[in-house]
Amino acid sequence: MEKYFDATYIWESIPALLPFLKVTFMVAGLSVLFGSLLGLLLAIMKLGKNKLSQQIAHGYTTVMRCTPSIVLLFLIYYGVPAIFINFGINLNDMSSAFFVVITFSLQFGALMSEVIRSAYESIDKGQYEAAVSVGLSNTQAYGRIIFPQAFVVALPNFGNALLELMKEGALAYTIGLIDVMGKANLIIAGNYNSHALEIYIGLSLIYWVLSIMIEQFFLKLEKIFSKGRKDLKTA
Amino acid sequence: MLEIQNIHKSFGETTVLSGVDLQIGKGDVVVVLGPSGSGKTTLLRCINFLEKADKGEAIFGDIQVDLHQASKKQIQAIRKRTAFVFQNYNLFNNKTVLENVTEGLIIGRKIPKEKAIEIAKNALNKVELEDKYTAYPAELSGGQQQRVGIARAVALSPDIILFDEPTSALDPELVGEVLEVMKTIAKEGTTMLVVTHEMSFAKDVANKVVFMDGGVVVEEGPPKEFFENPKEERTRKFLRRVLPDDFIYHI
Amino acid sequence: MLEIQNIHKSFGETTVLSGVDLQIGKGDVVVVLGPSGSGKTTLLRCINFLEKADKGEAIFGDIQVDLHQASKKQIQAIRKRTAFVFQNYNLFNNKTVLENVTEGLIIGRKIPKEKAIEIAKNALNKVELEDKYTAYPAELSGGQQQRVGIARAVALSPDIILFDEPTSALDPELVGEVLEVMKTIAKEGTTMLVVTHEMSFAKDVANKVVFMDGGVVVEEGPPKEFFENPKEERTRKFLRRVLPDDFIYHI
Amino acid sequence: MPNGLDIPFLIDTFFVALTGVPIAMLITIVSLLIALPLGFLLALTRINRMPILNQFSRVYVSFVRGTPVIVQIFIIYNSVPLLLGTIFEKYNINMNVYEVNPIWYAFIVFSLNTIATLIEVFRSAINTVSKGQLEAAHSVGLTTAQAFIRIIIPQTLVVALPNICNATVNLIKATSLGYAMSLPEITLKAQVAANASYNYIEAYIAIFIIYLLICSLVEYAFKRYEKRLRKYQIAPAA
Amino acid sequence: GSDTTSSTQEAEASSDGEVRTVKIAYDQASKPISWLDDDGNPTGYDVEVMKLVDELLPEYEFEFVGTTSDDLLIGVQQGKYHAGVKNAFWTEERSENFIYPEEFLGLSSIGLVLTNENAHIETLEDFASAGYTLAPIAANNAQYTIIDEYNQKNPDNPVQLEAGDQFSVDVIQWVNEGRVDGGVAIEGSFEKQVTAEDGPYHNLVNDVVYNEFNVIKTWPLFNLNEQELADAYDEAIKQLKEKKKTNELSTEFYGRDLFKVLDSVER
Numbered sequence A: 001m002e003k004y005f006d007a008t009y010i011w012e013s014i015p016a017l018l019p020f021l022k023v024t025f026m027v028a029g030l031s032v033l034f035g036s037l038l039g040l041l042l043a044i045m046k047l048g049k050n051k052l053s054q055q056i057a058h059g060y061t062t063v064m065r066c067t068p069s070i071v072l073l074f075l076i077y078y079g080v081p082a083i084f085i086n087f088g089i090n091l092n093d094m095s096s097a098f099f100v101v102i103t104f105s106l107q108f109g110a111l112m113s114e115v116i117r118s119a120y121e122s123i124d125k126g127q128y129e130a131a132v133s134v135g136l137s138n139t140q141a142y143g144r145i146i147f148p149q150a151f152v153v154a155l156p157n158f159g160n161a162l163l164e165l166m167k168e169g170a171l172a173y174t175i176g177l178i179d180v181m182g183k184a185n186l187i188i189a190g191n192y193n194s195h196a197l198e199i200y201i202g203l204s205l206i207y208w209v210l211s212i213m214i215e216q217f218f219l220k221l222e223k224i225f226s227k228g229r230k231d232l233k234t235a
Numbered sequence B, C: 001m002l003e004i005q006n007i008h009k010s011f012g013e014t015t016v017l018s019g020v021d022l023q024i025g026k027g028d029v030v031v032v033l034g035p036s037g038s039g040k041t042t043l044l045r046c047i048n049f050l051e052k053a054d055k056g057e058a059i060f061g062d063i064q065v066d067l068h069q070a071s072k073k074q075i076q077a078i079r080k081r082t083a084f085v086f087q088n089y090n091l092f093n094n095k096t097v098l099e100n101v102t103e104g105l106i107i108g109r110k111i112p113k114e115k116a117i118e119i120a121k122n123a124l125n126k127v128e129l130e131d132k133y134t135a136y137p138a139e140l141s142g143g144q145q146q147r148v149g150i151a152r153a154v155a156l157s158p159d160i161i162l163f164d165e166p167t168s169a170l171d172p173e174l175v176g177e178v179l180e181v182m183k184t185i186a187k188e189g190t191t192m193l194v195v196t197h198e199m200s201f202a203k204d205v206a207n208k209v210v211f212m213d214g215g216v217v218v219e220e221g222p223p224k225e226f227f228e229n230p231k232e233e234r235t236r237k238f239l240r241r242v243l244p245d246d247f248i249y250h251i
Numbered sequence D: 001m002p003n004g005l006d007i008p009f010l011i012d013t014f015f016v017a018l019t020g021v022p023i024a025m026l027i028t029i030v031s032l033l034i035a036l037p038l039g040f041l042l043a044l045t046r047i048n049r050m051p052i053l054n055q056f057s058r059v060y061v062s063f064v065r066g067t068p069v070i071v072q073i074f075i076i077y078n079s080v081p082l083l084l085g086t087i088f089e090k091y092n093i094n095m096n097v098y099e100v101n102p103i104w105y106a107f108i109v110f111s112l113n114t115i116a117t118l119i120e121v122f123r124s125a126i127n128t129v130s131k132g133q134l135e136a137a138h139s140v141g142l143t144t145a146q147a148f149i150r151i152i153i154p155q156t157l158v159v160a161l162p163n164i165c166n167a168t169v170n171l172i173k174a175t176s177l178g179y180a181m182s183l184p185e186i187t188l189k190a191q192v193a194a195n196a197s198y199n200y201i202e203a204y205i206a207i208f209i210i211y212l213l214i215c216s217l218v219e220y221a222f223k224r225y226e227k228r229l230r231k232y233q234i235a236p237a238a
Numbered sequence E: 001g002s003d004t005t006s007s008t009q010e011a012e013a014s015s016d017g018e019v020r021t022v023k024i025a026y027d028q029a030s031k032p033i034s035w036l037d038d039d040g041n042p043t044g045y046d047v048e049v050m051k052l053v054d055e056l057l058p059e060y061e062f063e064f065v066g067t068t069s070d071d072l073l074i075g076v077q078q079g080k081y082h083a084g085v086k087n088a089f090w091t092e093e094r095s096e097n098f099i100y101p102e103e104f105l106g107l108s109s110i111g112l113v114l115t116n117e118n119a120h121i122e123t124l125e126d127f128a129s130a131g132y133t134l135a136p137i138a139a140n141n142a143q144y145t146i147i148d149e150y151n152q153k154n155p156d157n158p159v160q161l162e163a164g165d166q167f168s169v170d171v172i173q174w175v176n177e178g179r180v181d182g183g184v185a186i187e188g189s190f191e192k193q194v195t196a197e198d199g200p201y202h203n204l205v206n207d208v209v210y211n212e213f214n215v216i217k218t219w220p221l222f223n224l225n226e227q228e229l230a231d232a233y234d235e236a237i238k239q240l241k242e243k244k245k246t247n248e249l250s251t252e253f254y255g256r257d258l259f260k261v262l263d264s265v266e267r
């Protein structure tokens, strides 16, 4: 085994990989932004009274849940420009990051719509009733009482979804976008496909530390925002 | 002060209220009794528009409203004159005790913040929670939470406070403290409409007891008469079940 | 029949039981009273090994056990002689009413299925649930659920049944039906140890009332004496809070 | 798309890729069969805070959840034979590590992954079953093992089912990464077909339809099953 | 890809008024044929030749777009990229989906990587007869097609061919471990890995061998609408070949001037 395994490749790969986290973060950040907006819209559709829009939103979520990311990515990467070309818009010059962000946003939106919906539903209806009974308007009741509480419930699931998103780098690489995962592939190619194991171990260490940091960050956030929630109190 | 006429309400197939009338004078304490499912909660919720009645009218001093077709403005106007105390408190979990009380004053009634805090503190002191301003609901006992609920209602100085079984979610030992507070408020002349199973409260504090069953008012009258001399057979049957007939110990 | 000696129990820093003794004779109905947090539930749970005591002994007829160091075999032996009725029923949600009762007989006691069903039906009929055999707990009212809980305990024909506030999770109207069932069982000579806030039950049914506070037994005695003439100041204070002193209506 | 879709090819590829379904399902089912009991047991070690196992499963879950599956595939696929080879050599075990069918690596990778997911799923599900159920079972004389098998697990399963469904769907999708281990599953079959005629988009559409079909079917089946299991939870008649 | 590098020869090109920018996709992880180096610049035999071609074509400006070979094939076919280089061989199917120019781009020595004991295996026939196992080859790699074609021609004596993914297969390691009996490789990368003093597997130089079984022409692939570009390419590459530029680059990147064996090349 020593013949093939050389731990120095692990330590050398890490500093080479780290700068490419920038791309990972950029893609994840944009996807979270757009995906959350989409998720909010879908959640509103699901919670609303209109049967048709409920069905559309649920159908969309099912399709997204059932489609492997790589398939979705290719359909977007080649399908979207093909559609836009009919309107005389040429998207072929767009950076591949653009398509990656679209793909991830569509997926993230489906995930978030469920997160938002269940968070909303977890808030006792009595909170709304109490709010209007002391004279708050509908909007005020949602803005000041319901949403702040639903937000705390949604946080951990939001963190999980974010973690999933960060790990999709392998996907972005297939259309040439170089994030940490892509850089690892390039390093391996630079070594003529040898010592790939060590490089991937280095890569997984980075991902691991990153995910632990994100987890901790969300735990902190939850603590900060959950003032007044029951589980703070130890019986 | 408040007059309710001919409220009807069904949920799908089940009719819950079928023509309830009610008169409450200024300063009255009216207690509503009745078996489970008789529509007591629904009645209170319809008055406060938490539920939309199928039919019925409410006359609130100078305001007269169709309970089925009230406009948003009318609803807001009536909600300004009422306050609700919920069975399971329904305090705002994300707000401190003080904020729970000021929320409706500052945001709902547009009272300046400082004035609102003053009012809120007054109300909280009345229910003996002067040391809990900054606590969160989760940090309070059930009895304390319900007292905040009452302070929240009192602070709005509504024309009438609606109580829906305010003590039934409490441990037996905590019931006393909440009833005590309700008595105090009643003595100050607050108009109250109270759904409760606490017979002692009905007997001691109410001017009028209303007994509901199957979505209609079966019998009403002053408490002494109601308990000692119920006219209707249904009322008697109910009282027999609820009052431990052999409970006559003195201490 | 059952003798408990010197039970001690702490949870981390908080000491909950500090030396409780208890004697229960065959056919006795002992009611334990006490303020919230006084250790009543913990006492019952220690007796049934749902909680492991830090110290203490139990003498169960011919079996004598160290409550801290009981072997698995001893625990099983004692559990065979006791049954527990929980405050919030704790019926097996995934089993029908009949299965709830037979479960312990067939699996725990290794009684043949047919015999077990017969016993179970008998017990269920006793609590007037002959028409609910195939219902699931979620389909029953609280009172019905608690009656199943009692039938489950009775069917095991244990030497003693432990009740932990069996009526306190019930709507006021449903309390009566459960107390009625408990009275019937008591009259049949079942030994019972009951934690309850229902003073009428204590007075009517118990042979002995035990008052606990702060993890010790403060006072015990026959109910008449206990209620009419409590010796300790702590007992008096408690009774004053729990009994509505002015509740003397007759019907 | 300039040349339009090649529909006959799409249909052909669809059926070619369909022949990859058995492998995908085999991996899915085997992984679930391995992961369900292990996930449950490890969830218990976490709930009961068993000293070493608890720490182990925490680190394990965090690593598996923190790193991309494709990287895990790579690490297992490449390091397990090396390790085994070294061990066999050392102890003179005469066995060829390399005659192992790659599907075994797929079983390992996807089981390890699913275990991590299920630990968390069961952990929260077990917590929703009230402690009183176990106590009641004890009080009528059931042993802990009997209580778990007859009372706790059936109830846990109902609560966990939606999440198990989720995990299953994700697992089915993830088997598409099996191509990295030369497993002739859906994606690889379609790609080989596409390579023959260069109709990649059609191939991807075919894959898309297949996964959509399988996963919706699985979702539907789970919903049906959940409804059956939930029979005892019907709300009391109003 | 976001990492695009335009040709450095803009000054020359701009002498003519109309300059058309075209996208040339390259496999960014296929050293030494084409790859993205540590400084983020595309390089490799295929890329460097195309850069020289660009210099000779003032009316075009090449923009190199790095990607994976999956995406390259689809992208060139769909028109997302105008042309692509990835050490592509000629195959029947490809010729229907891409324009192959008149002139090939380079030469690639393709061979079997074997352990020393199997050094006597010279051809695919030998390999197949021995019943040996072959490392999986990515389905979209033309090496796959070549073996597949061999199998179709020799249905009685086929090589065990498995599709897989290049990213997880390290041919030299696999062969040396014994995980497979042989793997297909091109000479260039074998040279750089094993033969070269600083190669990562130089320690295996006595354990594994590379037995060439074919030298094959490699081609740039053009989108079906890019006949003009392909023609322009032909003009330029002819000049380069005359100037022996391609020979130089072959030596530089593959360690050997493959053009010397051009006469024996079949396809």
Ligand SMILES: Nc1ncnc2c1ncn2[C@@H]1O[C@H](COP(=O)(O)OP(=O)(O)OP(=O)(O)O)[C@@H](O)[C@H]1O
Binding pocket: B011, B014, B016, B034, B035, B036, B037, B038, B039, B040, B041, B042, B043, D238
């Ligand atoms: N939102 C609803 N949808 C359908 N049925 C409802 C709804 N709310 C109440 N009901 C039904 O209306 C009937 C009356 O309910 P209500 O809560 O008013 O009774 P109640 O007198 O307050 O009883 P309790 O003493 O148990 O609180 C009940 O049968 C109940 O099931």
Ligand SMILES: Nc1ncnc2c1ncn2[C@@H]1O[C@H](COP(=O)(O)OP(=O)(O)OP(=O)(O)O)[C@@H](O)[C@H]1O
Binding pocket: A235, C011, C014, C016, C034, C035, C036, C037, C038, C039, C040, C041, C042, C043
């Ligand atoms: N598992 C536990 N961990 C820590 N503290 C506990 C635990 N169980 C009970 N306690 C504490 O032990 C004390 C006694 O509890 P116990 O439930 O026995 O009282 P109780 O007399 O039954 O009260 P109640 O009438 O409210 O049921 C309480 O202060 C409670 O907080």
Ligand SMILES: [Mg+2]
Binding pocket: B040, B041, B042, B165
């Ligand atoms: Mg009610």
Ligand SMILES: [Mg+2]
Binding pocket: C040, C041, C042, C164, C165
């Ligand atoms: Mg208790």
